[in-house]
Amino acid sequence: MSTDAVSILDGNTFVVSDNRGDINATPTDTSGLFASDTRFLSTWNLTVDGQRLNSLSVDHLEYFASRFFLVPGTGTVYVDAKLSVIRQRAVGDGFREQLTILNHSEEPVTLTVRIDAAADFADLFEVKNATAKKGKHYTRVDKRQLLLGYARETFVRETLISTDGDVQVDDSGLTFVVRIQPHEDWKTELRVEAIGALRRGAAPPHRPGTPTAATKSRRRGEAENAEARMSRNLDAWLTKAPKLDCDNDDLRVTYRRSLVDLAALRFSPLVAGDYSLPAAGLPWFMTMFGRDSIFTSLQALPFAPELARTTLRALADWQGAVVDDFRDEDPGRILHEMRYGETAAFEEQPHSPYYGTADATQLFVVLLDEYERWTGDLALARQLEPEARAALNWIDEYADLRGNGYVYYERRNEQTGLENQCWKDSWDSISFKDGRLPGFPRATCELQGYAYDAKVRAARLARIAWKDPAFADRLEAEAAALKRRFNRDFWVADGQYFALALDADGNQVDALSSNIGHLLWSGIVDKSKAKAVARHLMSDRLFSGWGVRTLAKGEQRYNPIGYHVGTVWPFDNSFIAWGLRRYGFHDEAARIAAGILDAAVFFDGRLPEAFGGYERSLTRYPVQYPTACSPQAWSTGAPLLFLRTMLGLEPSGDNLVIDPALPDNAGHIALYDIPGRWGQRDAFARRRSLRG
Known part of the structure; x- marks a missing residue:
């Protein structure tokens, strides 16, 4: 991993990205969403009007969650940005990402927001040894969902990407066209599910199809409950552990x-x-x-x-x-x-x-x-x-x-x-x-x-x-x-x-x-x-x-x-x-x-x-x-x-x-x-x- 890599994890599921929250995995690095020794996402890139973003800071909320603060622009000289972007990500049987764009200008803006997504489904040993896949990749597109899949005989792994917002979905990602009023913001939530990874107490995997209101509510509740559960679990873990009192702050x-x-x-x-x-x-x-x-x-x-x-x-x-x-x-x-x-x-x-x-x-x-x-x-x-x-x-x-x-x-x-x-x-x-x-x-x-x-x-x-x-x-x-x-x-x-x-x-x-x-x-x-x-x-x-x-x-x-x-x-x-x-x-x-x-x-x-x-x-x-x-x-x-x-x-x-x-x-x-x-x-x- 590079020195600026950002990792969040929960058990055998982890995400490694750069400090913008983007994932651009090469065949031999460990960027990506991994679960049960398989990379379920190898590309996850955010652009606004075709431009990648620059990182201002990363807030490591907990071991399972991070928040990325970003602005548009390129080059090494910072110019006061009229937009800022916040990506908040929490891992758990995949991950959930809340994307917020804030308009700081006095004029409304219309933006094209794009998430490029891909999955190579590399086994960790394939990442280590740079070996090629032997099965077949496939994609399926629905109104608000993108399914990335891989199959080799009975071995099947799939990544389901979904959102509740108005979106255009194609084989390689999701596109939002949004209009934000002055000093207002726009939000959407993205969910990435690792289907086929080992998980405890999980519901049956979701398949493409237009989600009903009940389905959307259930998924949102599951994601929020998973994050709340991990937070409560961490609090209980720390509370249960012996309490250390010492003169040394570093200790x-x-x-x-x-x-x-x-x-x-x-x-x-x-x-x-x-x-x-x-x-x-x-x-x-x-x-x-x-x-x-x-x-x-x-x-x-x-x-x-x-x-x-x-x-x-x-x-x-x-x-x-x-x-x-x-x-x-x-x-x-x-x-x-x-x-x-x-x-x-x-x-x-x-x-x-x-x-x-x-x-x-x-x-x-x-x-x-x-x-x-x-x-x-x-x-x-x-x-x-x-x-x-x-x-x-x-x-x-x-x-x-x-x-x-x-x-x-x-x-x-x-x-x-x-x-x-x-x-x-x-x-x-x-x-x-x-x-x-x-x-x-x-x-x-x-x-x-x-x-x-x-x-x-x-x-x-x-x-x-x-x-x-x-x-x-x-x-x-x-x-x-x-x-x-x-x-x-x-x-x-x-x-x-x-x-x-x-x-x-x-x-x-x-x-x-x-x-x-x-x-x-x-x-x-x-x-x-x-x-x-x-x-x-x-x-x-x-x-x-x-x-x-x-x-x-x-x-x-x-x-x-x-x-x-x-x-x-x-x-x-x-x-x-x-x-x-x-x-x-x-x-x-x-x-x-x-x-x-x-x-x-x-x-x-x-x-x-x-x-x-x-x-x-x-x-x-x-x-x-x-x-x-x-x-x-x-x-x-x-x-x-x-x-x-x-x-x-x-x-x-x-x-x-x-x-x-x-x-x-x-x-x-x-x-x-x-x-x-x-x-x-x-x-x-x-x-x-x-x-x-």
């Missing part, structure tokens, strides 16, 4: 931005009914991702525990059941990604769903236990016992590709499957210090930490929820053995850190990376080695001053603006800080929290997916990564986890333990009405000096 802005963006990213797949889980991020990942949804749910547990409940239920419903090489599916495996577009429907991509992730399965068990620890919801822990056991079986039965007790990955779908199936899933993210790429299969270090944590946590659930102490004993013994092996086989003795991975022959892939922070979070690190790990994380090679880099300076593939080889990821840092807290490195965790939260100020409180890994001393602001998703769910969740880490919030039985450790510039922080098995609890903290 308050970031906290509210995180809550609002998390609300915007809530997604309700059909299996979730009326409940929602976090979609991964705009623009590419507005759907269910196993890893991303789990990590975000973990971050948000003290603030919105219901996200974790829905995530667990939805992922359990789609848990792998068979061995399917096309989808990299195994029994017990948790999905990586679910898609609803054309390429998935015709199995040109395996994402219906795709299971090529080597960490979501362990993390599913971790989330189930952490959710029960936080909420006391034993009923869900019991309900999902079969799925949790199947996930644990996957670790031993299907993930141990080398028979040495470690979780490895290697794609079985050579054409479209992911090479790297850890969270750093770009092609060059796993390397030796000298830059060589290891062969497959690969066993990255954090996968073993997640497996260890899953077994320890499942042992607790086996005792308190599943009433199977023998199984608990077995899991604890397996976890202890894994920890011993791991601290022997992954430890780079001459560098005093853990290797990024083992290759197929068991050799250490010895690059120094941020993954070692996830090992602290999982608890797999021997206490005798933890101090060395923390020292590396806070060294100049990894810690930029803004946050921990994904790959250390000095490694051959290090690049401060490389996707997984030197950038700083807020999500990554939030779990590193949590891990440092777990091992008692309170001040180090606070420094990381302070760095990332300072960076958030330069992004207006909305942390992007990643930003540059340059030293903080080189620039007064964090350097933007050009194609970072924003908002992205686990970046949105990062400030929430930092708040939990700084306040030292940990459930202990039916109580909430509060053990704050704030950075020097934090001042006073209070978090009120923290939900959990204890009901609601308040947490207070004041700054203290960092220990040397």
Whole structure:
């Protein structure tokens, strides 16, 4: 997306336009109206008397609505305009746009107002890969409606554009001829419906035909009710969340931005009914991702525990059941990604769903236990016992590709499957210090930490929820053995850190990376080695001053603006800080929290997916990564986890333990009405000096 792009979204429906409200999508950009992985509008241009308009400002009303203030004219010199135009747009199963033109002159004006519209119905994967459509496009015109359609066998997607005003409709848009008296205005309302997109509780799709008065009234009511419903829903979401009081205005802005963006990213797949889980991020990942949804749910547990409940239920419903090489599916495996577009429907991509992730399965068990620890919801822990056991079986039965007790990955779908199936899933993210790429299969270090944590946590659930102490004993013994092996086989003795991975022959892939922070979070690190790990994380090679880099300076593939080889990821840092807290490195965790939260100020409180890994001393602001998703769910969740880490919030039985450790510039922080098995609890903290 361009830097002046304007986005509004609601669940899996979003609109990306320029700052005039216009859409002019190219085959490879993400402008347009998207729903369920399909672009339902690729052109949406407003002209007045044949001229495009200039933007004065954009008012971001809510995550689902924006208002554009425009004037006619071209060139760089502003001349007092006699007309102004306001476009107010709200998304929801398409979008509704109210168009207002104001005549500021002393004479009446007659204007030709034109909306050019087109839909390429591109699948998101087609946008990414610039591939051509294989079906047929069609249009149907009625007095006040334009239907744009696409069909390929039984796969049909349609965009219905309608208005209540006097209009001339043709195959490529709508034309209004209007006369506006002096100091008066003209208004009309345009509705764009995405027919064929997944929607919850929607009426049957409308077909072309002259709308009756009752139909027009119903549609207007549905649109207004949808906008009012979203507004009420956001108010309820914010009211329900814990209240933050602090001395730092920037932290308050970031906290509210995180809550609002998390609300915007809530997604309700059909299996979730009326409940929602976090979609991964705009623009590419507005759907269910196993890893991303789990990590975000973990971050948000003290603030919105219901996200974790829905995530667990939805992922359990789609848990792998068979061995399917096309989808990299195994029994017990948790999905990586679910898609609803054309390429998935015709199995040109395996994402219906795709299971090529080597960490979501362990993390599913971790989330189930952490959710029960936080909420006391034993009923869900019991309900999902079969799925949790199947996930644990996957670790031993299907993930141990080398028979040495470690979780490895290697794609079985050579054409479209992911090479790297850890969270750093770009092609060059796993390397030796000298830059060589290891062969497959690969066993990255954090996968073993997640497996260890899953077994320890499942042992607790086996005792308190599943009433199977023998199984608990077995899991604890397996976890202890894994920890011993791991601290022997992954430890780079001459560098005093853990290797990024083992290759197929068991050799250490010895690059120094941020993954070692996830090992602290999982608890797999021997206490005798933890101090060395923390020292590396806070060294100049990894810690930029803004946050921990994904790959250390000095490694051959290090690049401060490389996707997984030197950038700083807020999500990554939030779990590193949590891990440092777990091992008692309170001040180090606070420094990381302070760095990332300072960076958030330069992004207006909305942390992007990643930003540059340059030293903080080189620039007064964090350097933007050009194609970072924003908002992205686990970046949105990062400030929430930092708040939990700084306040030292940990459930202990039916109580909430509060053990704050704030950075020097934090001042006073209070978090009120923290939900959990204890009901609601308040947490207070004041700054203290960092220990040397």
